[in-house]
Amino acid sequence: MSQLPAAEFINVTKAFGPVQVLHGVSFAIAAGEIHALIGENGAGKSTLMKILGGYQPPTSGEVLLSGQPAHFGSSRDAEEEGVVLIHQEFNLADDLTVAQNVFLGRELGGALLNDAAMNREAAAALARLGVPIAPTRKVRELSVPQKQLVEIAKALARDARLLIMDEPTASLTVRETDVLFDLIRKLRSAGVTILYISHKLEEVKALADTVTVLRDGAVVSSGPAGELTPHEMANRMVGRELEDMFPPKGQPGEQELLHVEALSVPGWAQDISFTLHAGEVLGLAGLVGSGRTELFEGLLGLRPRTLGEVRIAGKAVRLRSPGDAARAGLVYLSEDRKGKGLLVDFKLRPNLTLTTLQHYAHPFLDIGAEQAALERAARDYNIRTGRLDVEARLLSGGNQQKLALARILEADPQVIVLDEPTRGVDVGAKREIYLLIQRLAESGKGVIVISSELGELLGLSQRLLVVREGRIVGELSGEEINEQEVIQYATGLKVAVPKATGSSIKSLESA
Numbered sequence: 001m002s003q004l005p006a007a008e009f010i011n012v013t014k015a016f017g018p019v020q021v022l023h024g025v026s027f028a029i030a031a032g033e034i035h036a037l038i039g040e041n042g043a044g045k046s047t048l049m050k051i052l053g054g055y056q057p058p059t060s061g062e063v064l065l066s067g068q069p070a071h072f073g074s075s076r077d078a079e080e081e082g083v084v085l086i087h088q089e090f091n092l093a094d095d096l097t098v099a100q101n102v103f104l105g106r107e108l109g110g111a112l113l114n115d116a117a118m119n120r121e122a123a124a125a126l127a128r129l130g131v132p133i134a135p136t137r138k139v140r141e142l143s144v145p146q147k148q149l150v151e152i153a154k155a156l157a158r159d160a161r162l163l164i165m166d167e168p169t170a171s172l173t174v175r176e177t178d179v180l181f182d183l184i185r186k187l188r189s190a191g192v193t194i195l196y197i198s199h200k201l202e203e204v205k206a207l208a209d210t211v212t213v214l215r216d217g218a219v220v221s222s223g224p225a226g227e228l229t230p231h232e233m234a235n236r237m238v239g240r241e242l243e244d245m246f247p248p249k250g251q252p253g254e255q256e257l258l259h260v261e262a263l264s265v266p267g268w269a270q271d272i273s274f275t276l277h278a279g280e281v282l283g284l285a286g287l288v289g290s291g292r293t294e295l296f297e298g299l300l301g302l303r304p305r306t307l308g309e310v311r312i313a314g315k316a317v318r319l320r321s322p323g324d325a326a327r328a329g330l331v332y333l334s335e336d337r338k339g340k341g342l343l344v345d346f347k348l349r350p351n352l353t354l355t356t357l358q359h360y361a362h363p364f365l366d367i368g369a370e371q372a373a374l375e376r377a378a379r380d381y382n383i384r385t386g387r388l389d390v391e392a393r394l395l396s397g398g399n400q401q402k403l404a405l406a407r408i409l410e411a412d413p414q415v416i417v418l419d420e421p422t423r424g425v426d427v428g429a430k431r432e433i434y435l436l437i438q439r440l441a442e443s444g445k446g447v448i449v450i451s452s453e454l455g456e457l458l459g460l461s462q463r464l465l466v467v468r469e470g471r472i473v474g475e476l477s478g479e480e481i482n483e484q485e486v487i488q489y490a491t492g493l494k495v496a497v498p499k500a501t502g503s504s505i506k507s508l509e510s511a
């Protein structure tokens with residue numbers, strides 16, 4: 001007799017007020033398989049998984065677990081049945097330690113918390129993931145990838161029978177991803193069923209046994225992963241044949257828009273000098289942890305730093321805060337959209353206009369103009385949401401990213417620094433962001449892209465700086481930009497003195 005599916009959705013619908021998000025979803029997840037769920041931003045993937053994980057009830061329809069109807073009143077109920085969800089937008093308490101988060105809601109030792117035992121077990125869960133994060137550290141102090149790993153460790157410590165992973169690798173490095181994949185395959189061998197959501201279709205292809213495609217809240221197809229190439233997956237997600245991902249590269253102009261000289265961020269970056277021209281897309285490559293983000297946080301005054309000189313469009317400027325930078329014409333999109341990018345508990349309108357409020361005050365706030373700006377942004381950036389009058393946290397992950405992008409561009413900056421601009425964004429929207437970057441450059445702005453997706457940097461950059469251990473170790477342009485070269489510089493197999501990017505460049509060969 002064939003085994004019952006681990007889980008099955010039968011005609012599941014979900015409406016938030018007047019907005020219908022899921023339209024009668026039906027498919028089954030076989031016991032012990034890795035089942036991928038893919039679809040565009042806002043397709044309803046996380047919503048469906050939150051229903052399965054007991055975080056919210058369906059509006060109608062049914063969820064079966066091993067053939068039995070599941071009526072979860074809460075995520076706790078679901079966890080008792082072995083259904084555990086790893087959240088896309090982390091569900092961690094910032095002020096608690098790593099160990100306290102791992103055991104949140106089911107602390108060891110009853111009334112008297114047994115800290116030593118919790119620390120030990122949390123450390124063990126993290127060790128399985130191959131990451132040495134001290135269990136006593138506060139979550140607030142962790143980087144985004146570290147938070148992601150704690151979120152995963154928290155689920156692993158819960159003995160799941162059905163483990164739901166909502167974009168677990170969005171912020172992980174290749175190495176961390178490999179470790180996680182090994183672990184996922186081990187869990188499968190041990191009989192755990194895995195539901196895996198990702199926009200990284202190559203990963204889906206490598207990992208999944210079955211793929212279900214969701215479009216606009218309905219199932220497009222559900223079948224063996226072996227039958228679909230990543231390109232076919234992408235086409236099914238968007239419902240049409242996708243064109244080339246990258247528009248042809250333009251030519252940078254003459255005018256120097258940004259000149260940074262001798263920037264050091266203690267512990268992260270040393271003696272960094274570079275320039276950016278009008279019309280240029282400059283990529284910043286390097287391994288995660290190479291100091292790219294910290295370098296810009298230092299430039300913006302978010303970290304202690306020492307600085308020679310900064311000129312924007314030829315004018316020397318002092319940047320003590322992101323606000324200073326925005327006024328001087330430089331904006332920065334943080335890779336940490338939830339922590340440093342958006343005010344997720346506020347509505348979309350203030351999120352869009354917060355940094356440019358003065359444009360809407362004459363002297364009283366012109367709500368109508370603000371609303372018009374929001375409607376325009378929703379159109380221009382294709383922010384998909386049933387209603388515009390919602391809190392930012394209610395947007396799907398990818399749509400939050402588009403809002404964060406719209407927000408920094410509201411200020412009409414000259415220099416735009418984008419840190420992981422397509423994290424959590426679906427293939428179609430990725431392409432739109434690439435076109436946007438291209439358009440910004442064509443209109444004479446300078447764009448710097450930091451990304452851990454090498455394909456993205458190769459496809460976009462006219463010039464590429466490679467950062468390794470806080471130093472610029474290589475500079476490539478035009479035909480020299482290829483994967484091999486970048487990896488050699490990023491991993492230290494090759495070290496070169498950057499070309500004329502500034503007068504203060506010292507020889508790095510001694511480094």
Ligand SMILES: Nc1ncnc2c1ncn2[C@@H]1O[C@H](COP(=O)(O)OP(=O)(O)OP(=O)(O)O)[C@@H](O)[C@H]1O
Nearest residue numbers: 016021041042043044045046047394395396397398
């Ligand atoms: N509590 C809520 N109230 C109103 N609308 C909601 C709520 N939760 C989700 N939505 C809406 O439901 C739709 C589906 O969101 P969901 O998060 O499921 O998308 P997703 O497929 O996970 O997308 P992504 O790939 O961007 O993570 C979105 O339009 C979102 O704005």
Ligand SMILES: [Mg+2]
Nearest residue numbers: 046088396397
């Ligand atoms: Mg989601």
